[in-house]
Amino acid sequence: MIGLIDCNNFYASCERVFNPKLEGKPIGILSNNDGCVIARSNELKPLVAMGMPAYQIPPHIQKKITLLSSNYELYGDMSQRVFDTVRHYTADIELYSIDEAFIHLNGFSHVLSHCQNLKAIVKRDTGIPVSIGIATTRTLAKLANHIAKKHPIHQGVYCFPTDQEEKITILKQFSVADIWGVGWRITQRLKELGIHTAWDLHQANLKQIRQSFSVVLERTILELRGMNCIELDDLHTAKKNIMTSRSFGHLTNDLFDIQEAIRVHASRGAEKLRKQKSVANAVLVFLKTNRFRPELVQYNPSIVVPLLSASDDSRLIIHAAQKGLRSIYKPGFLFMKSGVMLLDLKTKDNYCQSDLFTAETSATEKHKSEQLMKTMDDINQKMGKNTIHLGGIRQTAAWQIKRERLSQRYTTRWDELPFVK
């Protein structure tokens, strides 16, 4: 059996752990740049649609709700606490996202009561409420989790029935849109084929689905039928691309500002690269103007800058990124967003494809580069992000993202610990 543990209204719940006054109140968490509502407490759900831009929320509603900037440092740390707790009781766990994990329950004799205990323990030890869905496949466990969340009678833990008649009854109650892997677009196309419910999809013709859609949707059907065929990539498998990008706090055409932002993105990308022990062969830089302002001239350039030889050295990656930026930047546009992608990644182990033109970088140079990068990473790990960085970064610069309603980083910063009277 497989269980899906999903934290309830995760970001809102994290905020409430440290600010209990928010309990029972309608609260929402905003995306980066305080843009859209990306998480809502149950009380907020009837008032504000998911993904709604904050500025579109009518003033009379704004008045009675609490909106907070997203505090990923807090949510990331709370996520670790939740899943460390889970792992202690259920060792075989696959982390899936910041607020979800699958657990393997084979070998447990009382699966339902084990999960009920687990839910209570997580709440007791971390303050975070979770729901658990149990079934034979990940796709069915996701559906079971919907039921656990929606119907209070199950008290947050629900096991998908094994009885065929009961299974049919339940699948008939779900729309295909509720199924993991079926989004808005595929829902529309299925509708045209007369496939509306999860049961309809369960009964659909495999060959036809594979032909008209994809092998992905075919696998979803098999999972509905009880055959396990969706594996998650291990969270430790190296990424094939690494992208770092952000919107600016304000539209800008200032090259100095944009250079600073690109430096931050390039260094952050290089850090991620080193963490997964890869090297990049090329760096892509892009700029975007604001597509929501059609009256402004649009310009969305990007350029790929090859590296002479594959590298994970922040200095080389920043240099390439700055070079790319200079070649695409034009002063006459108001830019909204910039970003850096690291491309053509290879594992670092034994990767020493040297180029023809620079006499192969000497072993001492390589060693020095590694020492320097390791020292920087260690310092930033120990003392906090950006303690040491290359080139100036003005923390209060206008290009920095807007986070006007940020709560404290209660669990990761000594100077932001919660205060107890």
Place this chain on the structure above:
DNA sequence: TGGGCACCT
């Protein structure tokens, strides 16, 4: 008016 991936065609 988010960011960061992956996979498929």
Place this chain on the structure above:
DNA sequence: AGGTGCC
């Protein structure tokens, strides 16, 4: 390269 999915 573009579309779709996930959170």
